[in-house]
Each structure stands twice: as structure tokens, then as C-alpha cells.
Amino acid sequence: MTTIEVRGLTKRYGSEVVVDDLSFSVEPGQVTGFLGPNGAGKSTTMKMIIGLAAPTRGSVTIGGRRYRELPVPLTEVGALLDAGAVHGARTAYDHLLALAVSNGLPRRRVDEVLVRTGLEGVARKRAGGFSLGMRQRLGIAATLLGDPRVLIFDEPVNGLDPEGIRWIRDFMRSLAAEGRAVLVSSHLMSEMAQTADHLVVIGRGRLIADMGMAELMHANGDGTVLVRTADPGGFARHLTAAGGTVRDGLQSALVVSGLSSSEIGKLAAYHGVPLSELTPQRASLEEAFMELTKDSIEYQGATV
Numbered sequence: 472m473t474t475i476e477v478r479g480l481t482k483r484y485g486s487e488v489v490v491d492d493l494s495f496s497v498e499p500g501q502v503t504g505f506l507g508p509n510g511a512g513k514s515t516t517m518k519m520i521i522g523l524a525a526p527t528r529g530s531v532t533i534g535g536r537r538y539r540e541l542p543v544p545l546t547e548v549g550a551l552l553d554a555g556a557v558h559g560a561r562t563a564y565d566h567l568l569a570l571a572v573s574n575g576l577p578r579r580r581v582d583e584v585l586v587r588t589g590l591e592g593v594a595r596k597r598a599g600g601f602s603l604g605m606r607q608r609l610g611i612a613a614t615l616l617g618d619p620r621v622l623i624f625d626e627p628v629n630g631l632d633p634e635g636i637r638w639i640r641d642f643m644r645s646l647a648a649e650g651r652a653v654l655v656s657s658h659l660m661s662e663m664a665q666t667a668d669h670l671v672v673i674g675r676g677r678l679i680a681d682m683g684m685a686e687l688m689h690a691n692g693d694g695t696v697l698v699r700t701a702d703p704g705g706f707a708r709h710l711t712a713a714g715g716t717v718r719d720g721l722q723s724a725l726v727v728s729g730l731s732s733s734e735i736g737k738l739a740a741y742h743g744v745p746l747s748e749l750t751p752q753r754a755s756l757e758e759a760f761m762e763l764t765k766d767s768i769e770y771q772g773a774t775v
């Protein structure tokens with residue numbers, strides 16, 4: 472099982488500290504969402520993980536070793552930081568073959584990754600004519616050439632259409648289901664909510680949150696039910712007696728946890744209490760993210 476361990480990672484460009492004493496782990500078998508506003512330091516952190524930028528302080532190890540100590544890095548870590556970095560005149564097949572040969576990987580891997588990413592039909596076409604979605608698939612195919620246990624993707628869905636986004640999302644999940652450690656960055660919480668099992672949130676280079684997705688959803692109200700009735704105090708007592716936890720919401724609504732909306736409906740019917748609203752709540756993760764990162768947005772919109 473291969474884990475990425477980031478410890479006290481710091482990067483300074485001139486007088487600017489862009490990554491500031493960052494520590495977190497990326498565990499196998501799950502998708503870890505790496506979230507932060509633009510300029511938060513996500514790309515710089517990813518570059519340090521794969522040895523493209525040198526840390527000013529701190530360390531990153533992959534399965535206990537630094538990137539430059541890995542004998543054949545592509546067999547340990549696959550990373551897609553810039554999907555545009557494809558030689559446009561080459562065919563998809565030749566692009567992958569050149570990478571495989573220069574890294575000492577068997578040729579058969581080229582066919583395998585083309586099939587895995589659904590590109591076998593366009594393998595002999597020039598990558599220069601590919602749509603963004605296909606270029607993204609080709610970039611992903613390249614990360615898989617060495618069948619690595621760790622995968623890193625920087626904003627992989629940026630600019631894609633809904634179908635492309637869906638494909639990438641499902642693909643990340645299938646990689647994690649195979650036991651790989653998958654680190655994916657995004658500046659959109661909505662994107663991560665549907666992809667990640669775990670979240671690492673940064674702002675201005677610093678760690679803001681490191682928690683499970685389920686934990687974040689729960690902390691932000693997922694699983695509660697909003698109830699309105701003419702006598703909230705009276706019904707709250709019934710809810711509590713039935714094992715629910717009740718807190719006051721806005722405009723004399725009750726926010727109930729520990730009971731499902733159908734249990735609450737039955738309880739109301741049993742006691743003859745008319746309800747004017749009974750709504751299961753979904754966590755507003757976008758709001759949670761804005762709240763978490765509000766102090767670290769680099770450029771706030773100014774009102775003139």
C-alpha cells in the first residue's frame with residue numbers, strides 16, 4: 472500500500488511563501504480532493520510531490536521514499552499536471568509509445584492504456600486535432616503506463632463538458648477502487664463533493680481542513696430534517712421522546728437529526744400534529760467551502 476506523506480512542506484518564491492508548513496497524507500483506496508481557491512498553492516504542492524519544484528523546507532515521500540529516489544518513477548506515480556503538454560504532431564499511439572520506451576516500460580502497456588481510456592479508436596490520429604476531453608484522456612493514459620499505485624491530477628475537469636466531467640469523475644473513482652492513492656485538485660467544492668472520499672483544503676498555502684467527506688457533510692447539516700408546525704415546542708417534545716435531537720432553525724422551524732423524514736411524518740400523524748413543512752436537508756458544501764476559505768481568497772471582488 473503506497474501513501475503520499477507531506478510533512479512541513481514549505482515553498483518560498485522570493486519573499487512570497489506560497490506553500491506554508493503543509494502536512495497531510497494521501498491514503499490508498501480513496502480519492503483525496505485537494506481543494507483551495509485559485510493561487511492557494513495546489514499546483515506548487517503537486518509539483519513538489521513529483522520533484523518538479525524543490526521544497527524550501529519540509530519533505531514529501533511516496534511509499535516512504537522521495538520522488539528522486541524512485542528507480543522507475545512512472546511505475547510508482549502517475550501525474551497529470553498539464554494536459555496541454557502533448558506533442559501535437561504525434562499520434563496518440565506514438566506519444567504513448569515514446570513515453571513507454573524512454574521509461575523502459577513494455578510496449579503492450581500502450582495498447583492496454585489506450586483501451587482503458589477509451590482511445591483505441593483514435594490511437595492513430597494526431598493528438599493535435601484532439602478535443603480537450605480527448606487530450607485529457609490521453610494525459611490520463613500516459614499516467615497509467617507504468618501501472619502506478621499513486622496518481623496525481625491537477626484540475627483534471629477544467630474546461631470539460633458535462634460528459635467529459637462525468638467520465639473523469641468515474642475514472643478517478645475506479646482507480647481508487649483498485650486500491651490506488653488518488654490526489655485530485657480543484658477550486659470547486661461541488662466537483663469534489665461528487666468525487667472525493669477525503670478532503671484536504673488549503674488557502675494561501677496553509678492547511679485549512681483535512682477531513683473525510685462524510686464528516687464534512689455531516690458537520691454541515693446533511694442528514695437533518697427541517698420541520699414546520701404551528702406548535703413547534705409541543706412537537707419538539709414528541710420528537711425528543713422518539714429519540715430525535717432537535718434544535719431551533721430559522722422562523723420557528725425545527726431542525727431534527729436522528730430521525731428520518733418518514734419517521735417524523737408518522738410521528739406527526741400519530742399525535743395528530745399538522746405539519747406545514749417536512750424537508751430532508753442536503754449539506755451546502757459550497758457554502759461550507761466559502762466559509763472555510765473566506766480569509767484566504769487572494770482577490771476579493773471590490774465594489775466601486
Ligand SMILES: Nc1ncnc2c1ncn2[C@@H]1O[C@H](COP(=O)(O)OP(=O)(O)OP(=O)(O)O)[C@@H](O)[C@H]1O
Pocket residue numbers: 484489507508509510511512513514515516658
Ligand atoms: N515559478 C513561480 N515563481 C513565482 N511565483 C510562483 C511560481 N509558481 C507559482 N507561483 C505563485 O505561487 C502562488 C500559488 O500558485 P499555484 O499555481 O501553486 O496555486 P494553485 O492553488 O494551483 O492555483 P491555480 O488553481 O490558480 O493554479 C501564486 O501566487 C503564484 O503566482
